Amino acid sequence: MSGPNTNYDPVEVAALDPQLIEEAVEAALAAAAGAASLDELKRIRGAHQGDKSPLALANREIGALPPSAKAEAGKRVGQARGRVGQAFTARQAELEAERDERILVEETLDLTVPSPYQRLGARHPISLVTERVEDIFVGMGWEIAEGPEIESEWLTFDALNIGPDHPARGEQDTFFVEPADAGVVLRTHTSPVQIRTMLDREPPIYVLCPGKVFRTDDLDATHTPVFHQFEGLVVDKGITMAHLRGALDAFVQGLFGEGIVTRLRPNYFPFTEPSAEIDCQCWVCRGEDSACRTCGGTGWIELGGSGMVNRKVLTASGIDPDEYTGFAFGLGIERSLMLRHGVADMRDIIEGDVRFSAAFGMEI
C-alpha cells in the first residue's frame, strides 16, 4: 500500500486512474462474457476479482487517500467492482442453466422401453405365515418376544417341569452342544422363551414367541430336523382356560377365516396343568364333507398343544402362582402352512426353490 498521500491527484495514484479502472472493468466483462464453461469461468475469475486483480489493488489504495478524496474514489472503485461481480454472477447463472438443460437432455430415460423380465426372488411362505400370525396377536395388544436357538438345558427342560428323569425329556430328540455335559442344547421347542419372558418382566404378560426349533429327525416328507413354532404366553390376574379358548378362536379366525372355532381336547404336557390339544375346525369343509381331503372328513384339524401354565413353572420363573395364573400354547408353523396350502411334502418348504415360494404370492 502507498504511504499517506497529501497532495492527492487520483490520476497520479496509478491504480486509481479512472482510465485504468475502466479498462479493467471492460477486460473483466469481456472475459466473463467469453467464458465458455463453468470451469473456465472459475479459472479466470481470480484474475478479475481476486486479491491481485487491478480492482482489488485499486481498492486497497483508497485507504491511503486523504479523507476528502476517499468518498469519490471509493464510489468509483466500488461501482467498478460491482459491475464486474454482477457480470461474473450473471454469466455463472447462464452457464449453470445451460449445463442443467444439457443434463436434462443427455440423461433422459425412456421408461417405456421394454426391458427383459427379471425375477426378483420371492418371500418364503414361512416368513409370510409367521408375520401374519404375529400381526394377529399384535393386533390384540400382545408383544413379540424372542430367545436364542442355542439354549440352556435348564430353560429348555428343567424350568418347564421336565426334570432329568422325566420321560418327556428322552422323547424330545435333542441335539446336544458339545461338550455333552455343558448343559447346552439346540432348543427343541419355543417354550424356553416363556421362562425367559417371565424371568425378564413382571405380569401382566401377553407375548408371542416365534422361532426355529431343532430335533434329531431325518428329513422326509413329514419331518425335518429344523422347523418353526410359535409359542403364546399370557400371565395375569384371574386368567382362566376361557381366555385361552378366546385367544385361540380369535387367532384361527384371523388366519383361516370368519366363524372358524377351536376345540380343546385333554392331553398332557409337563409345563401346563390342565393341558389340552388344540383342534381347529376345518376351514375347507367346516365339518360338512365326510370326504374332505384337508381334515380327512373329521371336521377338525390338530394344531398344537396348550394349557394353563403349571404352578411349578410359574414358581421356577419367579411368579407367585397364588397371585397370578396364565395360559400357554405352542403351534408348528410348517404344519399350519402344509394344511392351509395343501403342501404335501415338507421338503418343498425347506429346499428354497424360488418357484415354490413364488406360488404363495408376494406379500410385504
Ligand code: DAH
Ligand atoms: N412345547 C410343546 C412342543 O414343542 C408345544 C406346547 C404344548 C407348547 C403345550 C405349550 C403348551 O406352550 O402349553 O411339543
